[in-house]
Amino acid sequence: MSKTLIVIAGATGSGKTDLSINIALHYHAPIISTDSRQFYRGIPIGTAQPDTEQLQAVEHHFIASHDLTQDFNCGAYEQEALQRIEELFQKHDFVVAVGGSGLYIKALCEGMDDLPEVDAALREQLMNDMKQHGVDAMAERLRSLDPAYYEVVDRKNPARVLRALEVCIGTGMPYSSLRTGEKRTRPFNIIKIATDMDRALLYERIDRRVDIMIEQGLEQEARSVYHLRKLNSLQTVGYREFFDYFDGTISREEAIELIKRNSRRYAKRQLTWFRRDTEFEWFNPSEKEKIIEYIDAKVCELK
RNA sequence: GGUCCGAUGGAUGAGUGGCUUAGUCACCGGUCUGCAAAACCGUCUACAGCGGUUCGAAUCCGCUUCGGACCU
Numbered sequence: 001m002s003k004t005l006i007v008i009a010g011a012t013g014s015g016k017t018d019l020s021i022n023i024a025l026h027y028h029a030p031i032i033s034t035d036s037r038q039f040y041r042g043i044p045i046g047t048a049q050p051d052t053e054q055l056q057a058v059e060h061h062f063i064a065s066h067d068l069t070q071d072f073n074c075g076a077y078e079q080e081a082l083q084r085i086e087e088l089f090q091k092h093d094f095v096v097a098v099g100g101s102g103l104y105i106k107a108l109c110e111g112m113d114d115l116p117e118v119d120a121a122l123r124e125q126l127m128n129d130m131k132q133h134g135v136d137a138m139a140e141r142l143r144s145l146d147p148a149y150y151e152v153v154d155r156k157n158p159a160r161v162l163r164a165l166e167v168c169i170g171t172g173m174p175y176s177s178l179r180t181g182e183k184r185t186r187p188f189n190i191i192k193i194a195t196d197m198d199r200a201l202l203y204e205r206i207d208r209r210v211d212i213m214i215e216q217g218l219e220q221e222a223r224s225v226y227h228l229r230k231l232n233s234l235q236t237v238g239y240r241e242f243f244d245y246f247d248g249t250i251s252r253e254e255a256i257e258l259i260k261r262n263s264r265r266y267a268k269r270q271l272t273w274f275r276r277d278t279e280f281e282w283f284n285p286s287e288k289e290k291i292i293e294y295i296d297a298k299v300c301e302l303k
Numbered sequence: 304g305g306u307c308c309g310a311u312g313g314a315u316g317a318g319u320g321g322c323u324u325a326g327u328c329a330c331c332g333g334u335c336u337g338c339a340a341a342a343c344c345g346u347c348u349a350c351a352g353c354g355g356u357u358c359g360a361a362u363c364c365g366c367u368u369c370g371g372a373c374c375u
Contacts, residue, residue, distance in 0.1 A: 012340075037340055047340080073337040103339050112336050123338095154334065159342040167337095179336070232338040239340095261329080266340050272333060 003089040003188040004299055007034070008098040009105055009274050010195030011267035013206040015285030017050055019195060020098035021058055022288050023295075027094035030059040032081060034099030034108060036074075037236050039066045045213050045221045046238035061088070068225065068233045075115075078107040082186075089188060102273035109192075111184030118166045126162055126169075135161055146174035189302045191295055194280040196271070206263045213238065214256060222246075237262045 006023060010016045024031050033039060037047040039062040049063055061084055066072055081097075088095050097108065130138050138161050143150040145168040153160050164175040171178065196202075222242035228234055229243045238259050245255035274280050283291050 035340085036338095071338085074339075075337045077337090101339065103335075103337085103341095107336075110336090115337075118337080154343055157334085157343040159338075160335080162342095163337075181336070232341080235338070235341060237340045262340080268331085269333095270340090273335075273339095276333090276335090 002303060003092075004094050004302070005085065005109075005186070005188050005190045006094060006096045006295060007105060007109065007190060007192045008096060008195065009034070009100060009102070009192065009270075009280065010285070011202060011270045012048070012100050012263060013209050013267060014195040014197060014202055016098050016100065016195055017048070017054065019285045019288065019291070020096050021050070021054055023291065024058040024094075024096045026292055027096070027295075029092055029094035029096045030061060030088050031096045031098060032085060032088070033060065033062040034081075034097050034101055034105045035062075036077075036099075036101035036104050037233070038063055038099065039072070040064070040068050040070075040233050041066065042068055042225055043221060043234075043236070043239070045216050045218045046236065048209070048213070068228055068231055071232070074101075074103050074107040075112045077104055078112055081108050085188070100270050102270065102277075106277075109186065109190050111182070113178065113180050113182070115167060115178055116171060118170045122170055123162075123166050126165055130158055130162060138162070138165060141165060142168070145169070146176050149174065149176035152176075189299070190279075191298045191302075192277070192280045193291060193295070194274045194282045195285040196282050197284055202267060203264050206267060207260045210238075210256065210260045210263060213259075218242070219252075237266055 006027070006029070008016055008020050008023065020031055023029070035047070037043070038049045040047070041064045044064065050060060054060075055063065062077075062081065085095055085097075097105070099105065126138075135156060135158050138158070139150065139153075139155040142153070142161055142165050146164060149164050153164060155161060167173075167175040167178065197205075218238060219242060222239050223246065225234060225239065226243060226246055229239070234240070234243075241250070241255040241258045241262065244250045244258075245252050250258070281294055283294075
């Protein structure tokens with residue numbers, strides 16, 4: 001029998017976790033997280049990691065598996081996750097992948113181009129340059145190194161310009177010449193499910209969930225990692241806002257309001273991302289039976 | 304009953320006759336191959352209502368409605 005990866009995506013707070021447990025139990029599948037924050041240790045509340053009961057109900061992978069100080073990215077994730085999935089498929093016919101990080105899901109399902117690691121010092125240097133000279137100047141620099149990419153990049157976006165520059169300089173080749181954008185084929189079938197619900201309801205759920213996180217002790221959790229605030233892993237909704245509060249920049253109430261707002265914004269961006277991927281089939285998270293029917297039908301079709 | 308002040312887009316808030324889509328925030332839409340819960344982009348043309356003045360009014364005048372303050 002062929003192996004199947006059931007991908008469950010959706011906006012934050014849209015019911016992915018509960019659904020994934022149900023689906024995993026139904027298919028006797030382990031779960032692998034595709035969430036770019038849940039695999040860090042020490043921040044279970046703010047990242048809404050599955051709770052103890054859920055973790056006991058189903059075998060989970062990539063939950064609290066990495067240290068906050070670890071430099072992790074979608075490329076490394078692709079390698080590690082792929083390997084783990086292969087191992088899991090030796091004992092299981094199904095694996096459920098849940099999470100809301102679009103790029104990580106893409107990396108897992110379609111793969112990333114093989115680009116060499118960029119020297120950390122170079123990256124830092126470029127970031128300093130960016131700070132000093134601004135995006136426009138850096139974009140100009142990119143124009144001379146990779147005119148083709150210059151034409152298509154979002155030149156206002158420091159992150160994009162920087163990445164292209166670091167690859168150009170790091171490899172001595174134009175970034176665009178190294179990007180193939182090829183979709184890898186995986187040795188297993190992939191079925192993509194996305195959860196959605198009425199927008200107003202989703203926002204209500206998000207707001208409520210933030211309140212619950214506060215009750216569970218998000219503030220204390222944020223306090224415990226405050227000294228690590230510069231880490232990329234903590235450039236995360238729920239922590240940055242509290243860090244600002246600890247700094248005295250904003251009030252506690254403001255911090256909480258901002259966490260809600262930023263979570264809503266994040267949810268919207270996630271929806272935008274998943275909408276673009278037409279392989280997703282959308283469901284209300286409560287439609288468990290319908291989802292299983294869909295998966296079963298899809299499995300037959302793919303066999 | 305009288306006097307005065309105010310009424311601008313979802314919120315806030317400029318703008319006192321003739322390119323102001325002011326700005327900000329929210330909402331909404333979007334971008335996306337290595338920091339992605341990140342980073343970035345776009346849209347949202349309103350001036351309480353009616354009438355008048357004027358070549359032209361959010362901006363001036365009158366009335367109406369609503370809100371606030373004060374007076375008797």
